[in-house]
Amino acid sequence: MGQHSCCNQQKVKRGLWSPEEDEKLIRYITTHGYGCWSEVPEKAGLQRCGKSCRLRWINYLRPDIRRGRFSAEEEKLIISLHAIVGNRWAHIASHLPGRTDNEIKNYWNSWIKKKIKKPSTQSSATPTQNLFQPGYSSTDQLDVIINQNLAHQNLTPKPVSDSIFLSQSPFFTFDASLGSSCDSSNPSGSVRDDLAQDVQALNSCKIWSNNIPTSANFASAIDPNYLPPLVDSMSIGNLVTMEEGETSVGGCYEKQQGETDWGDPQNYNGLLMWDQMQGDLGGEGIQVQDASSALDTTLSSFPSR
DNA sequence: AAGGGTCACAACCGCCGCCCT
DNA sequence: GAGGGCGGCGGTTGTGACCCT
Structure with missing residues (x-):
């Protein structure tokens, strides 16, 4: 066979x-x-x-292969998409013109290696971390995260647990594997704690509140067979390639003027936009300023090159 | 300069699912 | 419906280049 x-x-x-x-x-x-x-x-x-x-x-x-380093935008896209579809590299690759699943897989795996190697600086689990334990369903996690974010903005929470969220499809593929590392029954902790925090921070950062989640927005994430046209409207020429001399702060490359080439983030409704995140991207590691407010989570632990 | 360690990437392996007979 | 062929995919390994001591 x-x-x-x-x-x-x-x-x-x-x-x-x-x-x-x-x-x-x-x-x-x-x-x-x-x-x-x-x-x-x-x-x-x-x-x-x-x-x-x-x-x-x-x-x-293949003639349309793009070679060379991943741009910051591509990195963000990979990370965002991975949070949605997990290790479905072919799916992720289909949204990165000219990139192959193998390339993305290799990139991701090398990032994971870096994260595992990196000594953990966070010892205590936050309430948000506790959500990402095997006992919680994806729906539970989504509900809490979304409502947290909406509450943070004094917005009226919308019922997100409608029929579309009853899907059995996993939304956060990291949940089961990473959640265990945050389990209180594992007091020794895990070297993957900081990785888990990355993912949790991604899951709960302001991108959710800027694009207020609705069933329609999340349909693409919930349904494993559907992905929104993330880059269909984005030409390859618009992708920013990291040039020598440009800085990659914790892997999150920043253009000198702090602008992206993607234009209005609203054009990418439903897509996780790192550019919409606020906070200090400098330095190493994650600074969870307030465990109860993951919105203020500072992300800076993407792979640096 | 040499040796060991690390990293990035190419390629292979094994499995799954679809299609055809 | 069963079985084989094949494409596709994800996980894993091998290898060369580079870096550090």
């Missing part, structure tokens, strides 16, 4: 692709298209399995 017939061939080559192989694959696909991947190696004169050819094309040779 799962073993592709083409991969059983003894003569199939593995490992890094040579420039000659790349050239063969490019030449074949640009002239014939790939059609059936299992036929590609033979027709292209490659001693690779079709799966390997597909991967090489998708992750490296």
